Amino acid sequence: MTIRVVLADDQPLVRTGLRVLITDAPDIEVAGEAGTGREAVTLTRETRPDVVLMDIRMPDLDGIEATRIITAGADTASARVLVLTTFDDDDHVYGALRAGASGFLVKDMAIDDILTAIRVVAAGDALIAPSVTRRLIADFAVRPDPAPAARSLNGVVTEREREVLTLVGRGLSNGEIAAELSISAATAKAHVARLFTKLGARDRVHLVIMAYEAGLVAPPN
Structure with a gap:
């Protein structure tokens, strides 16, 4: 099965580089290119891509709002x-995740890592670049005390599920969770x-976000 991808970036050079990268992958193809957020929404409706x-940061409609429209439509x-970000854009990570993004890539990631990320997200999983994860955690560190949200899990999840959610929030895989518990x-x-x-x-x-919002995972000092 071929993974169909829409490239949304206002810099033609970036889109060209990504297109060349994807063209060399036998299981991924470019379904279309967009230079603005609004074009990305329209193109997604027209081509029905997988990713x-x-x-x-794009003109007309930024990537966060375009993500919200796409994931809600x-x-x-x-x-x-799968959001493309630079270090200057990382302050918007939380907003984009809340808008429905399934992952983040840093634009200077290795070629193989970008292709792997596309495959992971297309398969229904989620992926965040480690450098972005650190900034996401730092963002939670300056937010108000999330303790009231923790109480909202009472009666919703079991004690074991709370333990698992905590480990998911720490970034552990299913295999690592199994070993830990x-x-x-x-x-x-x-x-x-x-x-x-x-x-x-x-x-x-989304589970990682919920774990932090519920106060189950404390950001590092």
């Missing part, structure tokens, strides 16, 4: 948005699946 590589919600990988996966259902999470990134 949209979305820059944040009945005719576009099947597309997964001395349970099987299948059991860990089942707990994560139940968290998706109970909390209405879109993907693993």
